Amino acid sequence: MRSAVSGLPRAFWWLWTSILITRLGSFLAPFLVLYLTTERGYSVSFAGVVAALYGVGGAAASLLGGVLADRVGRRAVLLITQPVAAGLTAALGFADRPALIAVLACAVGAASNTSRPVVQTILADVVPPADRVRAFSLYYWALNIGFAVASASAGFLAVYGYRWLFIAEALTMLLSTFVISARLPETRTEPANTGEPGADRHTTGLRTVLRDRPFLAVVGLAFALVVVFQQASVGLPIAMHRDGLTAAQYGLVISVNGLLIVGLQLPLGRALQGPHPRRPLILAALLCGWGFGLGAFAGGAAVYAVSVVIWTLGELLHAPLNMQLVARHSPSHARGRYQGVYAMAWSTANITAPLAGGTVIDRFGPDALWAACAAVGTCVAVGYWALLREPDRHRPASSPSTTGQHPGITTGSCP
Numbered sequence: 194m195r196s197a198v199s200g201l202p203r204a205f206w207w208l209w210t211s212i213l214i215t216r217l218g219s220f221l222a223p224f225l226v227l228y229l230t231t232e233r234g235y236s237v238s239f240a241g242v243v244a245a246l247y248g249v250g251g252a253a254a255s256l257l258g259g260v261l262a263d264r265v266g267r268r269a270v271l272l273i274t275q276p277v278a279a280g281l282t283a284a285l286g287f288a289d290r291p292a293l294i295a296v297l298a299c300a301v302g303a304a305s306n307t308s309r310p311v312v313q314t315i316l317a318d319v320v321p322p323a324d325r326v327r328a329f330s331l332y333y334w335a336l337n338i339g340f341a342v343a344s345a346s347a348g349f350l351a352v353y354g355y356r357w358l359f360i361a362e363a364l365t366m367l368l369s370t371f372v373i374s375a376r377l378p379e380t381r382t383e384p385a386n387t388g389e390p391g392a393d394r395h396t397t398g399l400r401t402v403l404r405d406r407p408f409l410a411v412v413g414l415a416f417a418l419v420v421v422f423q424q425a426s427v428g429l430p431i432a433m434h435r436d437g438l439t440a441a442q443y444g445l446v447i448s449v450n451g452l453l454i455v456g457l458q459l460p461l462g463r464a465l466q467g468p469h470p471r472r473p474l475i476l477a478a479l480l481c482g483w484g485f486g487l488g489a490f491a492g493g494a495a496v497y498a499v500s501v502v503i504w505t506l507g508e509l510l511h512a513p514l515n516m517q518l519v520a521r522h523s524p525s526h527a528r529g530r531y532q533g534v535y536a537m538a539w540s541t542a543n544i545t546a547p548l549a550g551g552t553v554i555d556r557f558g559p560d561a562l563w564a565a566c567a568a569v570g571t572c573v574a575v576g577y578w579a580l581l582r583e584p585d586r587h588r589p590a591s592s593p594s595t596t597g598q599h600p601g602i603t604t605g606s607c608p
Contacts, residue, residue: 275373281300405522
């Protein structure tokens, strides 16, 4: 534990604290559908539309957050969007008209998710390249710890009324904003000080990012694997129900994922500091795809639990290393834009996963979904093998965003 957390900048820990506070109050996303159907009496289809609008707002805002991080400043964006998200979240808890609920849900999704690329941009700003895998592991650990605590405590808080969930989430956002305001400095680097060729915030626009084919390959591979990972909350409960297993058994099986992340993320993040990322990422993709693929042979909770163990190991490997690839590939003067595109792909994958999983199960059954997951995981592994086989030679060797590469990656090259 000491080696996993030592030596990181103070600014990182204040940002990490603000992230943990926000996630400890993340009640809305997992309980929004339940609130609308049980507390407010709306149909499941209406609740599904509202949840989709929440996701659409988040996907669009992820890109906007990255652009604003480069143009306005990282700290400034967080200080503006988080109080706005808090106000909108509280308002959603008191909205009583369907149209207003739908609009507010989309707005809350947008305001809440604007901060995701900004946070990852700040992490890349303040943490030296040699420590980023460890820092991203700690970041991912905080996300999962906070979400687990929030999910467990939300049920007790809901006994006093679901509106308290909205109020509590708004208060945690405000507390997180206070920490950022009091302790986190601005980390945006001025273009004149980067020393990077073409380091002009006004000429390096989204079009430039979207022409960066190696970066888009990293984003595309992550998108495909996230769609597979999200079948844990889409395909897995449906498949277990069709096998005659109860909701309680699903809860126990999926809890293995959280327990492994809590127990292994930090020591594994430390161990991943040294190796070249190619082999761990290939292994992560195979563990993810074939871990879910094992579901085709499952009929009881024990085999499903083994499946969860396998793909969780893939998740533990993939999350910090892939975030490190994105950070390393992003030039410092346009880091927010790069992180925004990556965050938008992640949000879009969260929308795509239930649509794809549900369609495959309805038409072909769960076994076809698990076979597709294995195929996608294998294709992503091949993609990482091809992408990391040779360095990208279009990156200037003087780029400070690429110093401290893992052994085997040429300095100045993309992942």
